[in-house]
Amino acid sequence: MVTDASRWDEKYQKSELASLRVEPLLEKNLGFIENLPTGAKAVDIAAGKCHASVFLAKRGLDVTAIDCSGVGLELGIALAKEEDVSIRTLVLDLEANPLPTGSWSLICCFRYLNRALFPFIQDAIVDNGLLFFSTFNINHLEKAPRFNAEYVLQPGELQQSFQGLEILDLSDGDDPDQNLSWIVARR
Numbered sequence: 001m002v003t004d005a006s007r008w009d010e011k012y013q014k015s016e017l018a019s020l021r022v023e024p025l026l027e028k029n030l031g032f033i034e035n036l037p038t039g040a041k042a043v044d045i046a047a048g049k050c051h052a053s054v055f056l057a058k059r060g061l062d063v064t065a066i067d068c069s070g071v072g073l074e075l076g077i078a079l080a081k082e083e084d085v086s087i088r089t090l091v092l093d094l095e096a097n098p099l100p101t102g103s104w105s106l107i108c109c110f111r112y113l114n115r116a117l118f119p120f121i122q123d124a125i126v127d128n129g130l131l132f133f134s135t136f137n138i139n140h141l142e143k144a145p146r147f148n149a150e151y152v153l154q155p156g157e158l159q160q161s162f163q164g165l166e167i168l169d170l171s172d173g174d175d176p177d178q179n180l181s182w183i184v185a186r187r
């Protein structure tokens with residue numbers, strides 16, 4: 001059976017250790033991240049090769065990278081070593097398992113859409129904690145018509161889904177030239 005894990009493991013097996021790629025949304029909002037206490041707990045959902053996790057670990061956060069692909073996470077551990085930091089990793093299929101319970105000062109998720117997680121993400125952020133979420137929106141289908149339409153955000157969907165949080169930065173599908181939607185929010 002082809003599972004998310006086997007599909008992504010195969011993809012990452014062909015992939016090489018890359019140098020650290022900085023997520024523009026994290027860089028743009030670095031001031032908010034730097035206001036978190038050193039050692040604050042962060043989780044990177046569907047972390048892949050852990051670029052965001054390593055970026056956050058370099059800013060002093062205690063980061064757990066979760067992904068269904070153990071191969072991707074191994075590349076992430078190697079990236080962390082290259083960058084002289086350490087991260088925690090957890091191999092977990094988030095279609096079949098809930099998000100681990102915990103109180104997180106920062107939750108991030110880039111280019112992975114699992115709407116069932118939204119309420120758990122909102123609840124798991126501590127007071128003054130931050131959410132960074134960004135993935136493809138419907139405009140992406142113009143460029144990539146074979147992309148599964150189930151996995152793109154509708155206009156306004158992020159704002160609607162995270163109503164309990166204070167919005168710090170939002171692009172929610174209203175710009176036709178932008179194929180990513182994002183939200184940065186604080187509890």
Ligand SMILES: C[S@@+](CC[C@H](N)C(=O)[O-])C[C@H]1O[C@@H](n2cnc3c(N)ncnc32)[C@H](O)[C@@H]1O
Pocket residue numbers: 004005008045046047048049050051066067068069072092093094095096109110111112
């Ligand atoms: C497009 S990649 C994004 C990786 C990373 N967030 C980034 O932006 O570089 C999507 C990630 O979602 C992970 N993923 C897909 N299905 C998953 C599932 N059911 N549970 C956990 N992770 C999953 C994949 O293994 C992959 O690493």
